[in-house]
Amino acid sequence: MNGGHPEAAATFLRDAPRAAWHDDSLWFMRERRDRATALPEWESLRTAGAALKAHAMSRLGELLEQFERQATANGVTVHWARDAAEHNSVVLGILQGAGATRVAKSKSMLTEECGLNPFLEASGIEVVDTDLGERIVQLAHEPPSHIVIPAIHWKKEEIGELFHRTMGTAKGESSPDALAAAARHHLRDALLHANAAITGANAIVAETGGVVVCTNEGNADLGMHSAPVHIACVGIEKVIATRDDLGVLLRILARSATGQPVTAYTTHVTSPRPGAAMHVVLVDNGRTARLADAEMRSALHCIRCGACLNTCPVYRRSGGYSYGHVIQGPIGAILAPAVDLSAHRSLPFASTLCGSCGDVCPVRIDIPAQLLAWRSRSAAAGTLPSGYATIFALLGRVLSSQGNFARTGRWGRRALRWIPAAWLSGRWNPWTRSGRELPLAPTESFRESMRREGRLP
Amino acid sequence: MTARDAILGAIRAAAVPPASAAPALTAPAATAGSPDMHEEFLRVLGTVGGRGVVRRADQSLDQALAALLGDDRDGAVIVRGRFAVAENAAVYVDAADLEARTQVVLPEHLVLVVPFDAMVPTMHEAVRLMPATSACGWFLSGPSKTADIEQALVVGAQGSRTLRVIFDVA
Structure with a gap:
């Protein structure tokens, strides 16, 4: 890219009705979020959320070591990975060690970031994404187009067609209820017959050594509590200090993400069940470089809502x-x-x-x-998109001097009134190309008209 | 150098200045300790697709279950909830009370029986009640659901199709 x-x-944007539909779908989510966050304490919750993350980043090494100690004492195996390649090979190593060939995976943006699925598939391991939205895009061989709603760009008729081809649902079936029911059958089968489950984590808690996973579908729980091996793939910035911090995080996450007061399933798992194994892979992949960058550091606070x-x-x-x-x-x-x-x-x-x-x-x-x-x-760095450097240099000269600004305005208004409209709205002009019209330029500037009316001292 | 040493070394080298811990938050006085917490819980539970009742004094638990479950009695699994959270209709279930961890997600119909008095207003109080030695615990709020197909809410995604809560008066 x-x-x-x-x-x-x-x-x-070429498909205007579809673009408008996409816009509306997301605005619906924004409005749900607005209703869910109408709490008297919402702004102090945001402040607490920012503070708990800043605190965790300031003690990151210490908290990761505390998490590792706790988790290890709880019977969890903790792994570390510097980058995507190391993460993928650690996961593959765990799977091969356990003889696992069928993986049920729940939502994890980290594994998307690391390209885990294609890597595992190239090694002969079958991976089924078990979140419905992720399964839709996986069946279509696409990446997610939204971190929370991966198939937000898919229409139900298209999903119906996709499921007809891949799951054998009835031709023309497009009711969300029927499609979700078919997916339930298909995904439960994958979840209950997998020999390893991979999940992400919404947080890991240093105090408890626990991995916190939030879903609405229940897919992460079906996978991790059925399969003999559970691997949680976690970016190192996901660590928080205490259970109190978790309380704040759980109050802000789902309200911001989907407008729910909390997700249907919020799982805090600290130990494998008897007879099963649990692994946590802590991944850097550029996060420590971001940590060293004071100006951009707070981007690590993101909770992916x-x-x-x-x-x-x-x-x-x-x-x-x-x-x-x-x-x-x-x-x-x-x-x-x-x-x-x-x-x-x-x-x-x-x-x-x-x-x-x-x-x-x-x-x-x-x-x-x-x-x-x-x-x-x-x-x-000299990497501005082409043309921007010239435009910004010009703009800088115009905007940094009142005389230049007034002169340019005068010439511009005159030119816009003299140049033929047909040429102004030609193919070269991105403003008019998308269907907009240029208004007729005024004869005087705001300042000039104020002065003429005697309203400028 | 191991990956662990490399990552911890890079974190030390980043030399992030200290930042104080998050301020302790408590629920606003309006909801904390309010006698209407059960009302609020049941209202929110309705909005997340669940149903709940408080067992009446003249009912046995069995009678209350029968009334709440109706035809869904087959395929229903009843588990103990330790406590409930008024603000989000979540019930805390601990793996120590289950025969298998899948019990919270595998049954078609899930029933959570929670002591009437075990109710807190928000997650701030709730996380403090999580048992310190828990191997696995859940906050369950309503049945499994998805809105991944054109944001149409479908109840019963991969997990339980229904979730019911009974507040049991001791």
Whole structure:
């Protein structure tokens, strides 16, 4: 993906009714979130969420070691992995050691980040994603387009067609009830016959050595309590200090994600059941580099609720795939440049800086400030999207001097009134290309009209 | 160097300045200790697709179960809930009280029997009641559900299709 958010967004927007439908679907989630967060203490909960994460990051090494001690004492095997390749080979090693060939996996953005599925499949291991949305995109050989609602871009008729081809549901069946019932049958079978379960973690608690997994479907529980081996794949930034911190986290997570007071299943597992094995893989993959970057550090606080995606006017109107990164939306736009600034150069600009992402973030990550900071770094590194450097240099000269600003305005208004409208709204102009019209330019500026009316001293 | 040493070394090298612990939060006085906590719990339980009752003094637990379950008695599994959380209709279930951990998710119909007095207003109090030596515990709030197909809520995804709560008066 080479700097292509605007191009990918333009492709997405070509189907206008579908784009409007996508926009509405996400706004529905945003409104659910608004109702669920209408608590008198919501703003202090956000402050507590930010504080518990900042605290955990300031003691990260200590907390990870405490977690490791606790978990080991509880009979869990803890592994460490520097990067995606190491993570994948650790997981494969555990599976091969256990003779496991069929894996039931519940939602984990970390394993998406590491490309675990294709890696395991290449080694002859069958992986079934057991979250319904993830199963839909897996059957379609697509990545998730939203971190919480992976198949948000799929219409029920299309899911019906996909299930007809892959699960043998009736042709033309598109009722969500019937499709979910078919998926229940299909996924329960995979879950109960897997010989290993892989889950992510919404948090790991240093105090208890516990792994916390939240789902609504119950798929993570069916997998981890049935299979002889459970592997939890966890980014190191997921560690929190205490059970008290967990109380805060659980109050903000589901309210922000889906507008529920809490998920249907919130599992705190500290030990394998008798006769079974439990492993936790702690993964860095760039997180310690982010930790060392004071300006961008707080992006590690992200609890992957997706609230910033649902509220973002750009995400809603451009779709998850336009970001070209495993994490989409505003949070993706500040995480991706840390992975490769040049490749993701367009993402810090995939925002109007309206600030809504920062306002809804339950752990108060200042996403707009980081978007802006990435733009500055992009300019300094010479990786601005093509044309931006010239435009910004010009804009800088115009906007930094009142005289230049007034002169440019005068010339511009005159030019806009003289140049033929047909040429102004030609194919070259991205503003009019998407169906908008240029208004007739006024003859005078706001300042000039105020002065003429004698209302400017 | 092992991965563990490399990661812990990189964390030390990042030299993050100290940050104080999160402020202790308690529920606002309006909900804490309110006599309406059961009412609130049952209201929220309804919104998350579950059903609940308080056993009446003139009923045995069996009678209350029969009334609540109706035709779903076959395929129903009854487990003990340690305590309930008013704000989100969650019931804490501990693996120590189960024959198998899958009991919280495998049955078609799940019934949680919770002592009437074991109720806290929010998750702040709830996490403190989790047993210190728990091998596995759950906060269960309503039945299994999904909204992954066009955000249409479907109850009964991979887990239990129904979830009922009985508050049992000692």
